[in-house]
Amino acid sequence: MKMNQIIFPLVLALAATLAATGCKKGPIKPTPLPGSRAAQVGNDGSAGTLPLGGTVGGSDTSAGNGPGGGPLANRDDFDGPQDRAALAAYTVLFAFDSAVVKKGEQSKISAVAAALASNASDKLIIEGNCDERGTEEYNRALGERRALALREALSKAGVSPDRIRTISYGKDKPADPSHTEAAWSKNRRGDFILVHPKTGA
Amino acid sequence: MKKIFYNSLIIGLAAVALTGARAEEIDITHTGIFGQKPIPVALSGFTGEARSVLEFDLYVQGFSLVSPDAAQYLINGSEVGNVAGSVTDKFARKMILSRSYNGAGLRRQAHMFADEIVQAIQNKKGIGQTKIAFKAQPGGIGAGEIYVADFDGNGAQAVTTDRAIVAKPAWVPGRLALYYTSYARGNPDIFYHNLSNGQRKPVAGYSGLNDGAAVSPDGSRVAMTLSKSGSANIWVGNADGSNLKRLTTGVQDSSPCWSPDGQWICFGTEINGRRRLAKVSANGGAVQPLNTAGVSNPTEPDWSPDGKWIAFTRQAGDFDICVVPADGSLPPTVLVSGQNPSWSPNSRTLVFNHAVGYRQVLSVLDVFTKQYKDCVRATGSNSQPAWAK
Numbered sequence: 001m002k003m004n005q006i007i008f009p010l011v012l013a014l015a016a017t018l019a020a021t022g023c024k025k026g027p028i029k030p031t032p033l034p035g036s037r038a039a040q041v042g043n044d045g046s047a048g049t050l051p052l053g054g055t056v057g058g059s060d061t062s063a064g065n066g067p068g069g070g071p072l073a074n075r076d077d078f079d080g081p082q083d084r085a086a087l088a089a090y091t092v093l094f095a096f097d098s099a100v101v102k103k104g105e106q107s108k109i110s111a112v113a114a115a116l117a118s119n120a121s122d123k124l125i126i127e128g129n130c131d132e133r134g135t136e137e138y139n140r141a142l143g144e145r146r147a148l149a150l151r152e153a154l155s156k157a158g159v160s161p162d163r164i165r166t167i168s169y170g171k172d173k174p175a176d177p178s179h180t181e182a183a184w185s186k187n188r189r190g191d192f193i194l195v196h197p198k199t200g201a
Numbered sequence: 202m203k204k205i206f207y208n209s210l211i212i213g214l215a216a217v218a219l220t221g222a223r224a225e226e227i228d229i230t231h232t233g234i235f236g237q238k239p240i241p242v243a244l245s246g247f248t249g250e251a252r253s254v255l256e257f258d259l260y261v262q263g264f265s266l267v268s269p270d271a272a273q274y275l276i277n278g279s280e281v282g283n284v285a286g287s288v289t290d291k292f293a294r295k296m297i298l299s300r301s302y303n304g305a306g307l308r309r310q311a312h313m314f315a316d317e318i319v320q321a322i323q324n325k326k327g328i329g330q331t332k333i334a335f336k337a338q339p340g341g342i343g344a345g346e347i348y349v350a351d352f353d354g355n356g357a358q359a360v361t362t363d364r365a366i367v368a369k370p371a372w373v374p375g376r377l378a379l380y381y382t383s384y385a386r387g388n389p390d391i392f393y394h395n396l397s398n399g400q401r402k403p404v405a406g407y408s409g410l411n412d413g414a415a416v417s418p419d420g421s422r423v424a425m426t427l428s429k430s431g432s433a434n435i436w437v438g439n440a441d442g443s444n445l446k447r448l449t450t451g452v453q454d455s456s457p458c459w460s461p462d463g464q465w466i467c468f469g470t471e472i473n474g475r476r477r478l479a480k481v482s483a484n485g486g487a488v489q490p491l492n493t494a495g496v497s498n499p500t501e502p503d504w505s506p507d508g509k510w511i512a513f514t515r516q517a518g519d520f521d522i523c524v525v526p527a528d529g530s531l532p533p534t535v536l537v538s539g540q541n542p543s544w545s546p547n548s549r550t551l552v553f554n555h556a557v558g559y560r561q562v563l564s565v566l567d568v569f570t571k572q573y574k575d576c577v578r579a580t581g582s583n584s585q586p587a588w589a590k
Contacts, residue, residue: 070431072408075388132342135514135540136585137369137413138469138500140382140389141426141433141455144410148432166409166428167388172343172366179559 070161078123078165080198087112087124087192091175092150094188097134099145101153109150112192113157124159125193126150128168129175131184136170143168150190165195235524235534237569239265240322243272251280251311257353258315258329261550261565261574264322274322284310288318297321308355328352328545332589333552333563334360334370334379339581341560347381349396352545352552352588354563354576360396361385369413372589373420373440379587380404380414380423391425393440404442409433415457415466416440422483424448424457424466435468437483448481449488456501459483460527461508467491467527469500469513478502478513478525492529499523499533501541505548506590510568512542512551522553524568536571539564543588552576554584 090108092101101109116124128147130139147166155161176183242264247255255276256266269275274297278286285301298321302310309330316327331352337359338345344364350357361367361383368382368389377396382389386403391411394401405411409428416423420440427436430447434454438445453471460467460480467480470488476498478491491511493499498516504527505512512524515533520540525533539555551568554561557575561584566573576583 072429072431075408133516135500135516135520137426137456137541140368140412141410141453144428144433145453148409148428161431168410169366170368174342177342 073162073165075165078125078195080123080195082125083194083196084191086194087115090192092190093185094146094190096131096184096188097142098188099142099149101149106153109153109157113154113159115194116154116159116163119194121197123163123165123195124154125165125167125195127173127191127193128166129173129187129189129191130171131187132171132174132179133184134171140168140170143170146188146190150192234569235536236571237263239263239567239570239572240274241265241267241272242274242276242318243267243269245269245275245277246279246286247311248280250307251284254308254311254329254353255315257574258312258327259318260572261567262315262319262323262325262327263549263567263570263572265572276318278314280307280311284314286314288321308351312351325549326547328547328550331546333543333586334372334381334589335554335563335579335583335586336367336370336381337579337581337583341582345581347379347383347394348579348583349379350576350579352565352576354578354583357577357579360394369585370587371414371416372587373416374418374590376420380416382412382414391423391442402441404440405438413456415459417459417483418461418463422463424459424468424483426455426457435466435481437466446485448483448485451488458503458511460504461506465504467502467504467511469502476500478511492525492532494532496523496533496535503543503551505544506546507548509548510544512544512568514540514542520555522551522566536568537566537573539566541585542566543586544590545588546590552586552588554586 090111092105092108126147128143130143134142147168151161151164151166174187176186240263244255244266273291275289275291276286283303287296288298289296298317300314300317302313312329316329319325319327332349333352334349336345337348345367346359346361347367347370348357348359363383363385366384370379370381372379379394380391382391389410389412390403391405391414392401393404405425405427407427407429410433411427413426414423422437423440424435424437426433434447435449435457436445436447451470455469457466457468464483465480466483467478470477470479472490478493478499479488481488496515499513502511502513509527510524511527515521515523519538522536522539522542523533539553542551542553544551549568551566552563554563560582562578563576563583563586564573
C-alpha cells in the first residue's frame, strides 16, 4: 500500500498531463502502478525476476549479413558455469574509437583459440567494453563491434562461431574506473569468459 | 483519490479568461535564428516554490527575468491560497492575460500559468506540464533504473527496480508507456513497459546487442539497433517486435530516430571512413547522408516533432549539442556542451545531459536563445532523457 501511495500521484499526474495536452486516444483512466515488485517486472509471478523464456521470436527478413561470421548463436546455449579467470590473461585491448583487432594482440587470439580447441565442450562469451569518452549509445554499439571483431578473428583461427556469444557493456563496466589515459587504455577491451558445460548435461 | 484526479483535470476549466489578446508572433523558423535575444519580463508578487517554477519555466522558454524598468512584459500575481496572476504588455499599455487557478497543487498551477504566459506572448504551446523519462545510475556507471519525472526533474519516480544496467528510454507517443534497454536478463534486451498497469514484455531479446528503441509517431512500429545478424545495424519491426526488417548494413550503425511523418529513420553511421548522420526510408531503401558538414563524430539524432530540425551530439574532444535543418539547407549549428538531446513537443526546447564533475545532470535548453538550466537531480548520474510527446 505504501508503494501505491508513492506511485499513484505519478500515474495521476501523467494521466492528467496526457489528458490536458490532447492525447489522441482521449483521457486515460489513472490506474495505479502495482506496488509489488513481482507484478511490476512481469506477469510470471516470480519475485523480482523477468521471465527468462527463450529469445524473442521474429524472423530475419533481410538479405545478407554484415561482416563477422554470420548470424549469432542462440544465447540460451550459454547458460553453463562461467569461468572468468581461465582466459583473463588474454584480454584484447583496442585503440581509441576502434574495433580493429591490432596485430600485436593476435597471440591472445591464438591462445584463446587453443583453449577452446583443447576443451571441445566449452563455449565462449566475449564482453566488449569501451572507455568513457564516447556517448552512451555509440559506445554500446562500439563495444558490440569490438566483441564481434574478436568473434571474427577467432573464427579465422578455427573456432566455430556457434560456440561464441557476444555482449556489449559500452562504458558501464570499466576495468579501471579512474579518469586517466592509462585507465582508458585498459577499458577499451574485449574480455573472454569460458563457459563450461552444464553439470549433468 | 478519484476526487483529487478530477480536481486536477478541471484546473483548466477553472482558469478564468479575462482577455485573450495575443502579442506579436515570434517566427522561429527562419534562418540565422540562433542566439535570438530573450524576451525581457519582470516577475513580481510571487514567492517561494511558485516563483521558482515560473522563473525556471520562463527562462528555458526564451524569457529573461529583469527589473520592471527593463521589461517588455510585467508579470504580477500571488500564490497565496492559489496561483493567480496577470501579464501586462508595457509597450502596448494593456493587460494581455489574467488568470486564476484551483486544484492540483501549487507547482502544477504555477506550471499552468507559465504555459499560458508562453501561449499569450510567444503563441506557442508551453512545456510546463510535460514529462520526461531518463536513466539514473546511483554509482555514476553500471547498474541504474529508468525514471519518469516532470520536465524540470521534479517528482522523479523509478519505474524499474531491477538494479541492472539500463539504457535509452523512449516514449510511446500519446501513451503512458516506454521502451527501454535493460540487462535484467544478463544481456542488453529491449522491453516495452506499460506504466498504467506495470506490465512489461520483451520486444527484442536476440543474441548480441538489442538497444536504442525508437517508436514511430503512430506507435505502430519500433526501430532498434540489433546485432543478431552478426553486425550492429538498424532494424524496424512492429510495436511488439514482430515482423522485423533490417534497414541498414553499415559497419557502424546506431541511434535510430523517426521523422514525424513516419517515413524516415535518421541514425548515426559511418560513410567512407567518417562518422555521419544518415536517413533511410522506414520501409527500406538507399541510405542518404545528411548535411553534417563541419562537425565531427555526429551521433544520437532526434528529429523535431514539427519536422524541421534534427538535434544531435557531436564529439570533438568533449560533447556538444547541435541542430541541423532536416532538409539539409544549412550546415549544423553548435549550441551548448552536452549530449543526448531530445525535443520537446513544441519543437522549441531540448532536454539533454551534460557533465558536472564526473556525473551527468539533465538540463533544459531553449534552442533559439541557447538559454538553459539544470533539472532537479535524481540519484547519482542522470542521462539519456526522452521527452514525452
